[in-house]
Amino acid sequence: MVRQVLCPLQEIIILMEKKCPSPISVRILTLLILIIMISSFAHAQSASAAQVSIPLPAVYATSEGEVGVLTDLTVWVTNGTGHVFVDTAPFTQVDMQGSARLSSMVACDITGINPETRDFFYVLHTDSPVIGGPSAGAAMTVATVAALMNWTIDQGVVMTGMINPDCSIGAVGGISAKLNASAKKGAHSFLIPAGQGNVTLTEHIIAQNGSLVTVKENSVTIDIFALGETQDIRVMEIEDLRDAILIYTGYEIPNVLLTGEVQTTSYMDAMQPLAATLLDESRTQYNDTEVVADTEFIDALESQVLAIKDAQADYDAKNYYASMSRSFNTMINLRHIRWYSECLALDEGNLDEYIADRIEQVENEISDAELAINKAKSENGVLEGIGAAESRLSIAREKLADAEQTKHAGDAIELLAFSMERARSAQWWATLSCAGSGQRISNDLIRDRAGRYYSQAASMLAYADALISETGGCKTQIMSAKKDLSRARNELHAGHYAGAIYDSLHAMVQANTAIELIGIEDLDEKTNNSEKDAISAIISARESGAEPILAVSAYEHAKILEPSQMGKIVDYGYATMVARTAQSFTGKKNTSMTYTTGVPWYADNNARCSRGKCTAQMPALRGWGALAAITAVYLVRRLRWHR
Incomplete structure (x- = not known):
C-alpha cells in the first residue's frame, strides 16, 4: 500500500522539478499531495464502510396461510461511538431494532472488536407487509461480521434463525414457507436452527354442508431436508454462528477458550482477612442474640449454628467469598431474630419508638x-x-x-x-x-460508560421481554432484569456511576439468559459452557492487567453456593460480562485474533484467499483517496501542458 502511494508521487515530483519555475512551489505542492495521500492511506486502515447485503427470509400471513418472501438487508459499519441505526420501509416489528442491536453486540464479541469504537447501519426495504426481527437475527449477525471484517458473503446462501448472545442459533417458525421463497430466488443452500429439520404445521380443512361450515385442524409433519431436495436446494442445520460464518464467507473464526486458575493467590489474599473478620462477627452476634432470643426462635438459632459451620468449612477450603456470603446471610438472620425478640418484650406503646430508633x-x-x-x-x-x-x-x-x-x-x-x-x-x-x-479511570469515562450500558441494557430487556411474551418463555429473568435496570437508573441520577455500570450489566445478563433459554429444557450443557466462558474471560482479563475481583466472586458464588442451574448460568454469565468489562477499561487485548479459511462444500474457496491463515481484506481507497488521485492527475496534466 505504501509503495502504491509513493511511486506516483515520485513521478509527479520529478515533473514538477523540471517544469515549475519556483522550488518553493514544488515543495508546497509536494507536501499537499503527500498529506492527502497519507490521509487516504490512514482512512483505508480505519473501519470499512463497504456495504454488505444479505438475503433475509420472512413470512407473512394471508387468508390462505403463511407466504414466504425474500428481501435484502444492507449492513455497513464505520468508525463511531457504538450507535446502532435501523432504517426500514415500509414496516417492521419493533423487535427488528432489538435484533439489530443484539447482532452488533454478538458480532463484536466474536471478532474481538470493541463495539464502542464503531457505528452500525442496517437498512431493510421490502415490498412485503410486516417483517419480524427475531428470525432474521442470525443472518443479520453474519452480515455484521462480514462488514466488520470486510469479507464477502455468498449470496446463494439463505439463513433463518434467532441469534442468541452466546452465539447459538435459536428456533424460529415458518421454515417451509421461507425455504420455498429462497428456492424461487435461486438459493443453493438454506440454513436452519438445529433440531428443526422436521416441522409440524396445522392445516385447516374447511367443509360446508348447506349453511353449516365446519373447520377441522389437521397436523402435518414436513421433512425440510426432503422439501429442499425437491427444489434443488441443500438444507443444513446450524447450531453455532461460527458455522454459518464459514459457510457464508469461507472464513473460520476459532472459539478460543482460555483455561487456568480462577482463584489466584492475590485474589485470596485480598478476600481472606475480611472472610475471617466476618466469621468472628457472626459468632459474636450469635452469642449476643442467643441471650435475648425469644423461645419461638429456638429452631432458627440452631440453623444459624449450622450456617456458621458451613461458612467455616468454606473458609478452610479457601473459598473466601462463599464464606463471606454465608456469614452475611447468617448475620441478617441473627439481627432479625434479636430485633424481633426485643420487640416482643416491649410494651405496645413503646414499639413505634423502638422501630424509629432502628x-x-x-x-x-x-x-x-x-x-x-x-x-x-x-x-x-x-x-x-x-x-x-x-x-x-x-x-x-x-x-x-x-x-x-x-x-x-x-x-x-x-x-x-x-x-x-x-x-x-x-x-x-x-x-x-x-x-x-x-487503574485510574476518569469520572467522565465512567459516567459515559454508565449511560451507554444502561441504554444497551434497556434495549436488550425490551427485546427479551417481547420475545418471551411471544414464545411463552420464563418471565423470572425478565422481572429480575427490570429490578436491576430500575436500580441502575436511580444510580445514574444519584451520580453513582460505577454501581449503574454493574447493575446494568446484571440486567443485560438476565435479559440475555432469558433469550438463550427459550425452548431449552436440558440446562446441563448450557451450564458447562457458561462456566468455561467465565473462566476464559477471567483469565483473559488478568492477562490484560486487570484483577476482576467481582467476576471471580460471581464465579465462586455459582460454583459453591448457587443451587439451581438457572442461577448458575446467570452467575457465570455475569462473571463473563464483568471480566470483559474490566478488560475493556484496560484498553488491551491479551491475544491477536486470527482467522483461517475453510473450504465450504458449495464452492472452491481458492479464489477468496490462500489456504491457511488469512487476514481481513484491505479496503479499497475511497473518498480522500479519490481526491488524491484527482489532484495528482490535475498536476501532472498542468506540468505536461507547460512543456
Whole structure:
C-alpha cells in the first residue's frame, strides 16, 4: 500500500522539478499531495464502510396461510461511538431494532472488536407487509461480521434463525414457507436452527354442508431436508454462528477458550482477612442474640449454628467469598431474630419508638457506607469493588424505604435487618476495592460508560421481554432484569456511576439468559459452557492487567453456593460480562485474533484467499483517496501542458 502511494508521487515530483519555475512551489505542492495521500492511506486502515447485503427470509400471513418472501438487508459499519441505526420501509416489528442491536453486540464479541469504537447501519426495504426481527437475527449477525471484517458473503446462501448472545442459533417458525421463497430466488443452500429439520404445521380443512361450515385442524409433519431436495436446494442445520460464518464467507473464526486458575493467590489474599473478620462477627452476634432470643426462635438459632459451620468449612477450603456470603446471610438472620425478640418484650406503646430508633441506626450505617465508598474513590479503588459497593448501598436504601412505608412491625424489622447488613456489606466492598492497585479511570469515562450500558441494557430487556411474551418463555429473568435496570437508573441520577455500570450489566445478563433459554429444557450443557466462558474471560482479563475481583466472586458464588442451574448460568454469565468489562477499561487485548479459511462444500474457496491463515481484506481507497488521485492527475496534466 505504501509503495502504491509513493511511486506516483515520485513521478509527479520529478515533473514538477523540471517544469515549475519556483522550488518553493514544488515543495508546497509536494507536501499537499503527500498529506492527502497519507490521509487516504490512514482512512483505508480505519473501519470499512463497504456495504454488505444479505438475503433475509420472512413470512407473512394471508387468508390462505403463511407466504414466504425474500428481501435484502444492507449492513455497513464505520468508525463511531457504538450507535446502532435501523432504517426500514415500509414496516417492521419493533423487535427488528432489538435484533439489530443484539447482532452488533454478538458480532463484536466474536471478532474481538470493541463495539464502542464503531457505528452500525442496517437498512431493510421490502415490498412485503410486516417483517419480524427475531428470525432474521442470525443472518443479520453474519452480515455484521462480514462488514466488520470486510469479507464477502455468498449470496446463494439463505439463513433463518434467532441469534442468541452466546452465539447459538435459536428456533424460529415458518421454515417451509421461507425455504420455498429462497428456492424461487435461486438459493443453493438454506440454513436452519438445529433440531428443526422436521416441522409440524396445522392445516385447516374447511367443509360446508348447506349453511353449516365446519373447520377441522389437521397436523402435518414436513421433512425440510426432503422439501429442499425437491427444489434443488441443500438444507443444513446450524447450531453455532461460527458455522454459518464459514459457510457464508469461507472464513473460520476459532472459539478460543482460555483455561487456568480462577482463584489466584492475590485474589485470596485480598478476600481472606475480611472472610475471617466476618466469621468472628457472626459468632459474636450469635452469642449476643442467643441471650435475648425469644423461645419461638429456638429452631432458627440452631440453623444459624449450622450456617456458621458451613461458612467455616468454606473458609478452610479457601473459598473466601462463599464464606463471606454465608456469614452475611447468617448475620441478617441473627439481627432479625434479636430485633424481633426485643420487640416482643416491649410494651405496645413503646414499639413505634423502638422501630424509629432502628431506622435511625440503619440510616447512620448507610451514611457510614457512603463515606467509605467516597474514601475508596479518593484512593483510586478498583472500579468493580466500588461498583459492587454502590449497588449494595442502593439496595440498603431501597429496603430502608420499604421499611418506612410498611405498617406491620414484623415486616419493618425484617426489612431493617436486611438493610443494616447490606449497608455493612457495601463498606466491605469499598474496603476490598482498595486491596489491589486500581487503574485510574476518569469520572467522565465512567459516567459515559454508565449511560451507554444502561441504554444497551434497556434495549436488550425490551427485546427479551417481547420475545418471551411471544414464545411463552420464563418471565423470572425478565422481572429480575427490570429490578436491576430500575436500580441502575436511580444510580445514574444519584451520580453513582460505577454501581449503574454493574447493575446494568446484571440486567443485560438476565435479559440475555432469558433469550438463550427459550425452548431449552436440558440446562446441563448450557451450564458447562457458561462456566468455561467465565473462566476464559477471567483469565483473559488478568492477562490484560486487570484483577476482576467481582467476576471471580460471581464465579465462586455459582460454583459453591448457587443451587439451581438457572442461577448458575446467570452467575457465570455475569462473571463473563464483568471480566470483559474490566478488560475493556484496560484498553488491551491479551491475544491477536486470527482467522483461517475453510473450504465450504458449495464452492472452491481458492479464489477468496490462500489456504491457511488469512487476514481481513484491505479496503479499497475511497473518498480522500479519490481526491488524491484527482489532484495528482490535475498536476501532472498542468506540468505536461507547460512543456
